[in-house]
Amino acid sequence: MSENNFPFPEVQRFRPASLEELAELVRQAVASRTPIYPIGGGTSLRYGGLPTRPGWGLSLQQLRRMVDYPARDLTITVEAGLPVAELQTLLAQQGQWWPVDAPQPDQATVGGVVACNLNGPHRYAWGSVSDYVLGLTAVDGQGMVFAAGSRVVKNAAGYNLCRLLAGSLGALAVIAQVTLRVQPLPETTAFAAAKLEDWDLADRLLRQLMQSQLLPTAIQLAVGPAWTDDPVLGELKPPAKAWLIVGLEGSAKEVAWQVEQLQSAWQAEGLRQVQILREPQSQAMWRRLVEFPVLPGLDSRLANGLPPVPNAHHGVGEERFLVVQAGVLPSQVVALAARWVQMDRRISVLAHAGHGSLVGYFPLDGVDARRWLQESIFPSVSSQHGHVHVLSAPTGVVLSPAELWSQPPCQDRLMQAIKQRFDPDGILNPGRLGFDA
Ligand SMILES: Cc1cc2nc3c(=O)[nH]c(=O)nc-3n(C[C@H](O)[C@H](O)[C@H](O)COP(=O)(O)OP(=O)(O)OC[C@H]3O[C@@H](n4cnc5c(N)ncnc54)[C@H](O)[C@@H]3O)c2cc1C
Known part of the structure; x- marks a missing residue:
């Protein structure tokens, strides 16, 4: 070593x-x-x-x-x-x-x-x-x-x-x-976030967003235990299933207008609690989204004797996970995220819904990495005509090139x-x- x-x-x-x-x-x-x-x-x-x-x-x-x-x-x-x-x-x-x-x-x-x-x-x-x-x-x-x-x-x-x-x-x-x-x-950044109770609503809101005049800089769908008690967003309890998180950046005027538009569009859809995160909370949200894919044991800050990235792995604890990234058409994101979390309640997902990319944490207790890939992950992604690769696996998990990249x-x-x-x-x-x- x-x-x-x-x-x-x-x-x-x-x-x-x-x-x-x-x-x-x-x-x-x-x-x-x-x-x-x-x-x-x-x-x-x-x-x-x-x-x-x-x-x-x-x-x-x-x-x-x-x-x-x-x-x-x-x-x-x-x-x-x-x-x-x-x-x-x-x-x-x-x-x-x-x-x-x-x-x-x-x-x-x-x-x-x-x-x-x-x-x-x-x-x-x-x-x-x-x-x-x-x-x-x-x-x-x-x-x-x-x-x-x-x-x-x-x-x-x-x-x-x-x-x-x-x-x-x-x-x-x-x-x-x-x-x-x-x-x-950008002069300023903000987020609008809402809890969603069903997948059809998630699909509809994403479609509306794509067809609107808004220009978000990130469109995220967050599901699973990593997001149920989020340090920035708060609790996500049933019947709520997922967070829809929309990032807005630009001049203060542009951002304020987009926040207003989103709030009224979402309220018209019956969403009762729309959270608006402004600076400095919005910066904490960016960090949370960016650090999410880093597997707990692989935080190299730990290896270098530095404290771990704050809140990076909130909710995924000390268990061992396989982290994968899939690419599908943006229209298939909700279906794939829903399919993944239905496979095992310990799976967490962050989907970059606007550009069709999903990061998923798959627990390795009880199911080994190869089985996850061959029996569940590859079929779920290929049925949506997408591609997938492994972002990281814990120490001791050795995968072949065909398992790392489909x-x-x-x-x-x-x-x-x-x-x-x-x-x-x-x-x-x-x-x-x-x-x-
Ligand atoms: C789970 C995970 C999720 C990630 N998500 C994102 C993301 O969302 N967005 C994003 O931008 N990045 C993402 N990354 C990539 C990551 O942030 C950077 O690309 C990474 O940090 C590389 O920087 P490093 O200097 O630490 O490279 P290292 O870890 O030192 O090296 C990584 C690889 O690059 C090679 N390499 C390093 N430097 C050079 C060089 N100068 N010339 C040639 N080869 C070199 C190394 O040999 C090695 O194969 C992710 C990475 C992981 C593991």
């Missing part, structure tokens, strides 16, 4: 302080056929396949400088090891932000977030992580430095290698520097050819995307 209790079979850890040092280390690894495991903040090392071959841990934490910030162009270039919270602090000084929902932002790094390309509640309004990567500099599996994209928003020439590396989990190249597109910070990247011939081109010796993160598993 390596330092910080992370599941990477390291024999040695290196912390290059420059791009040249990083490239040189990769070349040395190629020469000795030693696997390399890039490590950012270490918050998502259990997302993806577990590496099996011992190798070098390559920490990016010393590569954390801001390289260039032409704020008026709404772009910033930073080194990949910069923690997300530090990036957001820098941007906030110019009234800007990177609209990405990385859990544990004081540890998660920009390079790690791009390498994972996972998305949370803000994706509905702002797009995905990869939409914000304008350019990057990286080192491939031969130790060759290459640049992709550019530092400007208008750039359309050549293959879009930024999109290829986003989500590659460090199996194609080590990202050293990233140019991001950023956005103006369609594993390593089984795709095009992906195999790309892997071969970027990393012919297979030294970059072997096992993480299923290659060499």
